[in-house]
Amino acid sequence: MSSTDDAKLRRFFRDRIVPAAERLRERGCSFLSEGPDPEAASWWVEGSGEEPVLIDFEADEAARILHARWTSEGYPELAELAAPLIELAEALRTTQEESGEVSPYVYVMY
């Protein structure tokens, strides 16, 4: 990865992700249940059931789609990240295309 991309990613992390995370924590928002809840009788959650099985998703609409999703869920801190996130994606895509390679660090969590 180029040093330019490295810098962009770090800047995004420090300037956008960290402050958003702090604001979400101040509001008591938690996205991941990180451990077993000893009170819970079951750890299943409701499945997607009858939700649409197929959707459209185009890059030009990605920021709008993500913004709308996170706004409707009540996370304006996340919604604010949508547009800059897709801008970052566009910048990284250009670099990847020039190199002709997908990052070797495509890993199971991502």
Add this chain to the structure above:
Amino acid sequence: MTVHVLGISAFYHDAAAALVSDGEVVAAAQEERFSRKKHDPRFPRHAINYCLEEAFIESDELAAVVFYDNPALSFDRVMKSILSVAPRGEEQWVKFAPGFLSVKPFVTRYVRDMLKSDVPVLFTRHHLSHAASAFYPSPFERAAILSVDGVGEWATTSLALGENDEIRVLKEIRYPHSLGLLYSAFTYFCGFKVNSGEYKLMGLAPYGKPRYVDEIRQLIHTRPDGSFRLAMEYFGYLDSDRMTNDRFHALFGGAPREPESRITRREIDIAASIQKVTEEVVLGLARHAREITDSPNLCLAGGVALNCVANGLLHRSKIFDRLWIQPAAGDAGGALGSAWVASHRHFSVPRRVREDGRDSQQGSYLGPSYSTHEIKAFLDRHGYPHEVVSDRTQRANRIAGVLAEGKIVGFLSGRMEFGPRSLGARSILGDPRNPETQTAMNLKIKYRESFRPFAPSVLEERCRDSFDLDVESPYMLLVAPVRADRQLPMDRSAFDEGDDDLMELVRQPRSHIPAVTHVDFSARVQTVSRETHSDFHSVLEAFERQTGCGVLVNTSFNVRGEPIVCSPKDAYRCFMRTEMDLLVLEDCILEKEKQSPIEDDDSWRQEYELD
């Protein structure tokens, strides 16, 4: 008008393409087979081209292209995950985000750029793709469906009900709580490569004792309804580039094993322990699936469904009467599943279940084949000495004779398999009766770890002569015991008393077919019928006529780190780089001693990254 739907999986691992026409699969292939890069995650251009060629269609004849997961939901999980740990996780973000951000929003552009067409591009959910890949080709009108993997968008485990054309996902377990990631964490800890080394851990398990089960039960908690949670304080994958952390290491006696270093008792017993816990969790999930769907049938997909030891146990448990597992149970199968989702649910193509009770996977022989004419042209162009033996019986007799001498045969026949197993289309074959075969094939052919077992292919009609298996197993997805009366006593004392030398056990005969009998007397069986692969069946029949044994060693046609061969060129190259004795390319037979050495140095050994 025919409804052609192209399904694609990409950008995780095992990119693939699959084409379904009026609900029937026409072609499916993994990109790695063409690019020669194992587990190639890149956009599957070659596989897509192959699928269109096989179907004789142009891209503008496609009704749709469907991607196997939902990018909006993937973004949701990635961002919420990193926001949960920030300011921790910066290095993880910098390392991994490019591989995600640079591709996931742009799938539609990739497709349209390549196909030069405004074909509709649709996206479905990852676990629905898995569920569809297992249910739609199954022989069942109605079935419970379990998909268990590392993670899709949010779901790591899903329980669905399939009825005719419909699939309803009823329940899920969500990230970060993942049986697949738990198993991968132990794969990593034992020094194997994540997303490719899991089956090595499974193969190591029978050597060990499950001494660490109690420790593992501190990492995964279960409920009577089969649901589970991980204790995330032991794992590193939320905020670092490691699967495990110091707390995990302390529980298991120290740092992870270095890759390629000597395997010790600790890894052997950990392998046995995680296998046992995985089986318990899978059985718990299955019991709950039976309870809430009340179906006697179960379909399985997702990477954990490649744990064929757990599958065999599930079959023997009789929680369900019938079991069907997608051969390409990992992410490659998502390409096939997503194409079916679109065909049946979007374009309303009716699903057709076969009346003879068989599945619609076509033996999973869904990739390219090569005619004798093409093969001869290749061989003649390069001046590779060969003979053509067109008569099937004569050819089978010749091959069987060579195998009966203890020699090793590379076998390319018919359409290439879809999925990680070789099923007789791209296989290396050997004599299972010979106690030296396992070591010889590991060291001289596969160039891989010598503890690893080989799997048998057996005439379907002869399966019960050797194995305690009461169903057909055409896709090598079930592990079953060798019949008790065919087992030979083993002496584990030297090994159990602290020797740690796995070869102590490998060297013991174990059964009448030692090369395919694992150290716990188990075998990962493929049953072969004449209907699904007549050429391979003929070779097995000929071997039985000559030796009295209707079983062969069947291992994938590749060396370690290399994708399974696809073309005659790939096959010839692998043949010449190993100590195989005979190569069969459809009707053409090549003897090693008649070939001139390839003008090649040993640099090819660095060509393939070790898996």
